[in-house]
Structures are given as structure tokens and as C-alpha cells.
Amino acid sequence: MKKRILYLVLCLIFVTSLFAACSTKSSDVSKDSTSSVETSNKSISKSETKDFSGRTLEVMLDKGGGGSFYEPIIKRLQELYPGLKVNYWYDLNGNEVFRTRVLANNAPDIFNLNQGLFSYYSAIEEGLCLPLNDILELPTMDNTQKLKDIIDLNLMKQKGYIDGKYYMFPDLLFTAGLWYDAKLLRDNNIKVPTTWDEFMDAAAKLKGKGIYAIGYCGTMAHEYPLSYWFYPMVCSVDYETYVGIQNCDPSAWKSEGMKEVVRRMEELRDKGYYDASTVALGNSETQMQFIARKFAFLPCGSWLEAEMGDAWPDDFELTYLPFSGKKDSSGSDYVLTSSLASSVSSTTKNIDIVGEFYRVFFSDKTAIEGQIKVHQNGMAIKGFGENYGHLLNKSTEQVWKAIDQGVKGFASLANTWYPEYPKQAGNAINALMTGSINGDEFMDRMEALFQSIKDDPNIVKYKFGS
Template sequence: MNRRASTLAVVSMTAIAGMALAGCSGGVAAGKEKLELWFWGAPPAQQETMQKVLVDGFNASQDEYELEVNFDNAVDKNVQVALSANRGPDVVYGSGPAFAAAYAAEGKLADMTPYAEKYGWKDRILDSMYESGTYDGKLYSLPNSIEDIGVFYNVSVLKTLGVEVPTTYDEFVDVLDKAEGAGLYPSVTGNQGWKPVNQNYISLFLSQVAGGKAVYDALQGTIPWTDPALVEAVQASSDFYNAGYLGGKDYPNLNFDQSMKLLSEEKSPFFIGPSLAFQFASNYFSDEAGNTEDLGFMAFPTINPELPSPYYTLGTTASLSINEASKNKDGAAMVIDYMMSDDFAKQMNETWPGYWAVPLKDFDLDAADYDGLSAPFVTAMQNTIEGVNAGDYGYFAGTFFPPATAAAFTDIDSVWLGNTTAEQFLQKVQKVFDDEKAKGLVPPLPEPAN
């Protein structure tokens, strides 16, 4: 969903209309009631993993329902069309809690609170993740995975530059400068084809400069978005961009897949991005290529010395909800419960690292049980969960901000490109936020420790 620029494609209006007209399942397949989930157009190997672990696993686990997953590059648009017509899949896959909140407000998603009580989700899921899916005191979505915005690095490039893996922000900037001096990209990333990628980097700087507590206070309305700490964070993101540290001049021309390819080709020491990008790394770092050990991942070095180190920017990859129009809500809830389990997380991460860090309070996965890129991904997510439990985190906009406010932060490049000042930008954000806060669209959030 959001931030998947490298996989999105244009789909004909005929295909959109065809999926939108598909009714919520209620038919019988092999003596079972049919359930549908529409998912983004994952590559073939990942589709195979999902078929084996989710579809075949769920279908074998019970004898009431038959789950089908449809892979669709235009799933965002198709879900929007279908829900507006009171049709569509039973399990609604979305871009995150902000996506779900907007549909919950329109009555398009089912209240999952009774299922949360039945299955014990509140006791099982990280508090911050559970609360992010609530609206007006009721649960409407659960995230399929947590993520952090950190730094992928190429060990071989660092050795060539004669430096160690940086542990402080000053060391990190020194390596960025050395890379540029050596004719490399300081780091690689970009928003080609999907402008909401910008949310990664403004979220990162709001967390790393202003801190999660300041962002929390702005979301509660106790300080304005034009608070000096937040203005400083926006300006810091602009300074970082204009120093060439986000893909240089190629930021508009790169996406995550291309960036990971450049990292594997030793064109840069770093790829700054969300941990979900592990799923792209598997295309370029592998046992077959003999370079798996070259890829590392670390938390972004803490910028503000008053914040703990490491300090995380907590987000989600997607959200799972139940269609209000579904004829099989109980079955849809069973699917979501199946996915909110330790066994499901263990199996999915064997071959699909990056997308399935199920937000369990007890993420009981052992990196020693995994090969290839799954091992560093599991370690990274265990560290993130430890930081979340300690309260050492800020917020990813697309997960925790109300939807229009998150969208407003997508335009952070207006500051980066000098079209507006940091304070003017945040004044516009404030107007959008005030409207959404008045409508009750701000999700309830646990307060970070810092």
C-alpha cells in the first residue's frame, strides 16, 4: 500500500469496475463459505508465500470458510470504489490506521471490538498499535506489521570508505560526506511514482528532532503544530534534503526497489527507509549472489541529544479491517485472528522478511532460527518492540495522524524545494488538523516516555 512505489501500476478502469462489482462473499466453495481478501500486487515468490502460509494454512485450520486472496496493483483504488458501493472483500486491507479511520467514520467498516474481546487482541497486541486502530472508542483495524524508519547499510562500501558502522549522528553525517566525496550517493531513496514516501522522512525528523512527546502533544491539541520544536524538525528535514542526503538530485527519480539495487551495486553506503524495504532487499542481496552478509540495518542515529539512543519512528505497513457489508464478518475476524499469531509471524518471516512483524507484545521469534535476510529483520523488529515498550519512539504520520493531516505532511517537499517556509507549512497543517480534530478523527495514542 503506501510507500510501495516500486510495485504500483496503472490498472484499467475495466479491471477496477470488475473488482468493485464483486460482491462480498457469501457463496459456497467446496462446502465452505467463501472469504475474500484483496492484497497489493506482490511479486510471484511472495504471492507463493502468502498462498502457502495464509491461504492454505487458514483453510486447513477450520472447516467453515474458504479464503481467497486476490493480488491487485490498484488495490487502494479498487477498495475505495468497492466500499463506496457497499461491496468488496470481506477482509479489508488498507494503507494503515489513518486509512481505516476515514472509512470507519463513513460506516464502511465493521466494529471489531466484540471480536477483540472474543480473541483477546487487546492483551496480545502492542498497546500503541491496538489504540491506533480505534475510532470513537471502537476498534476498526489492526496493523499487519510494525516498522521502523532506519538505515540499511552496505558493509563492503563502509570498508572501502575506511569507516565503521556509525553509532552517532555526527559519525553518520561524516560517512555521508565521505561517500559524496568518493563520488557515491551519500544515501539512496526516492519518491518516484508515490509521493507519500515523503511521509517517511518528515516523520523521521519530527521524531528525531522534536521527539515523540512533542508530536503527541500536537496531536492532542495541547501545543500548536507551529511550536518551535516542530518548526525546528521541519527545517532540519529540509536541511538534510538540501545537503543531498536523500538520494541527492535523484530523489524524484528513485523508488525503494531501485534504491536497494543501487545499495547492492555499492553505489552508496546507505539506504534510509522503512524496515519494510527488507522485502526489496531480497531481490539483490542473496546467498546466490554471495552478498547477504553485506547488508546491515540499524536504527537511525538519534539526532536530539536529549532523546534516548536508539530512538524509533514507529509505523505500520498496512491495516486489516472487516467490511461492514460482508455477509461473513465472523469468518473475516477468524482470518485476522489467524494473522495476529506467533505461528503466522514465524512462518511468513522465513521467506518474506520486511512485511510481517506482527505487532505482538511478545514477538517470540529467534533470529538464530532464520537464514538470509530474515535474521537481521527479526533482530531489528525485536529491538523496535523493546524500544516501543520503553516508550522511546515517535510516530509515523501515515499510521498515527488523522488521514488529511498525514496527507498534508506529504507536501513537505514544498519546504525542501524552497516554495514555503517551515512555519508557513505548519500553519497549513494546523488548519487541516483543526478540522479533523473537531470531527474526532485523531486516534487515541499511548504517550511516549520522551
């Protein structure tokens, strides 16, 4: 409690300087330079005259794998409603800036933040997020249906669905797993692995060519190796162990399935198949090492091709590996399916404009096509593949084809429910892969962490289904 009070005091002290820094990162795409006019909190009504002249909508996006995908939405919104001003900005420290603005009673109307650093569930419990049920009742742009009829509500229920209320919109859907350069394997006569033994055979041959088998972004170990490599492998080895992790069961870290996963990680490390230099690299630097073919397999999301833009060599054949660690052909491979999500501030004075934002977001064809062309990922719209799949890049298409062919999707929620956990897990994975700790110490550390979470009465516990 003392630390929290101190944190709040420091935030208040530095609020002015943070606002100044944030303003340099803000982007005003308004066609109208009229200053914002504060209005009362309006109710959502499909019959309301939509004249937003002289008003300002504030949108905050923690720019990451989705790129600037909000821009086509905002552009379309302003085309439809001339005179509306939209202030939107990107900030990699968005979670900190958001909290500071909350303290100053100046929260953005809409915010999309990194779920590895920002706990939406804590924000919901604190009353910072507005229930979205009323927005779902709004008509689509062609007035033929309601938003709730065209949005996949099952996907919405994966995150931020509490006591019958929706608090988080899945803005885009991404998948994550291992990626490789098909040309690299082909040129070195290496078979694309489909079982763990084949993966280790490929790793041995790659080492003989002076190439590491795998590397990952160590400075974001709470996300990249944990969610995109470790989790899929746990699922393939023993899915019940994965369910135990999501349910914060300390014993999951000492299960036979976990022991096998840890044994594999130690084997990769001890045989020199892991590029330990990547533990100190950021996301872009790690991906540039991958592009330079320093290592062959990269844990990442389906945004990879779009995110690296023009950095790809002409002869690089980026390919999704539909393998996560199954022992033999009788097992299953898994791919993480998740979303970048947005919420609405409970203090917004622009709920009517917010409603129009999401109507355009999910039901305006121009806006939908515009954002897909930027982020190159799926959306929680029914019939998405049939209607918009042709807009995806080749590598993303491969993932959805693999899912159609039997690769199983899985969701991860423990990272969001228990925000301290992924940070500690990422640190432990880094320590294990660099040899700072051994497998037993890794499992002991994670078991103790989960026991402390389980025993803490101040931490809300959630139930994960299969």
C-alpha cells in the same frame, strides 16, 4: 461536496470496467470450484459446526512491504476447512477498488489497504468497518485461551480503537529507519555514525568517493522520507515538536526543534550529500540504486531485505543504523514501529468464516510460521520474540536488538487521521530537498496546512499521547 458527488457518479459509471480489471488480478486458491453461495450474516459462536462447503470468503490485500503473507494463512484455512473457497487478490490501487466495490454493495469480507492512501478512520466513521470485539472473544485454535488473551491489545489500541471498540487488526509489525551496507562503510574506512556530527563526517567522506550519503523514494514521499527519515530525526531533535505534529498543532512547524531539522536537511542538500535523482524514482528503483551503492543510507522499513529478494549482491551486508539524528550521546534515537492492518467489512455475510480466518491467523502455529517466513516482521502476539524471533532475517533481528539496547519506538497516527497531510508533507519535503523552496517556505507551507486542518470544522481532530 460537489466534487464528492461527481466522484461517486464517476465511480458508478466505471464500476463494470474496474471489476473486469480487478478480476484479472484476482487469485483463486480454492481447492473447490463450487461457486459462492450467498448466506445470511451468521453470528460468531465457538460451538457452531464449522462446515463452510460451497461458501466463499473474499480477502483483499494491497500488496506492499508484507509481500504475499496472506497465502500461508489461506492455505492453512482451506486445509482445516475443506470445501471452503477463498478468493483473494492483490491490487496496488486497492483503496480505489475498495471504494468502488462498496458503492456496488460488494465489499470484500476482509481488507488490508495502504494506510498512506486509504483512511481507515474515515471508513470507520462512515460505518464501513465492523467492530472486532466479538472476534477477540473467540477461542484460540487449541481452545485453551481467547484471542484477546494472546494478542497484544496495547498494539491494537494504537490504531482503530474508538469508544472501546477495536476496528483494526495489526497484521504484522514493522520498524523503519535508516539502512546501510556495512561493507561499503568498512571498505572506505568510514565510522558508523552515532551522532549528527559523525553522520555529516561520514557524508563528506562518501562524497569524496563519489557516493551520495542519502537517497529516498520521492514518488512515495508521503511515506518513505516523511515517516522513516523526517519523523525519527524530529523525535531525536525535539520529541515535543513531534507530538505537536501528531496533534495537528500549527506552531510545531515553527518550533526551534523544527528549525534545526530543516537546517540539517538544507545542509545535506546544499553540500551535495543528497541524491536528488531519487526524487523521481519509485520504491523498487530507489532500492536498486541503494543496492548499486549509488548512495549509502536508505530510509525504509524492516521489510527491505525480504522485499528485494534475490536482488542483493552476495557481498552486500544490509545493516540497520540505530541512529536517527541525536546531537550527542546524551540524546535518544528513535525507530518507527507500526503495522499493516486489516479490517472487516460491516456488510460481510461471512462473519463466521472471518472469525476462523483470524483464529488461524493469530493462533495456528503453521499459519504463523508461514506468514513470518514471507513478511519477515513481527506480529502482535504476546511472547513473539521468544517463540518466533528465530524465524526473522538478520536485518530485522538487528532492529529488535537495537530496541532492546535503548532505541525508542514511536508511533505515527497523524498520517492516518488527516489523509491529505502526508501527501502535502511529502511534496514539501521533495520541494525542499530539490531546492524548489527554502527552509522558511517549507515551514510556512506546513504551518498553513495545519492551520487549515485545525480550522476546518468538518475534519475530526484526534489527540496523540506520548
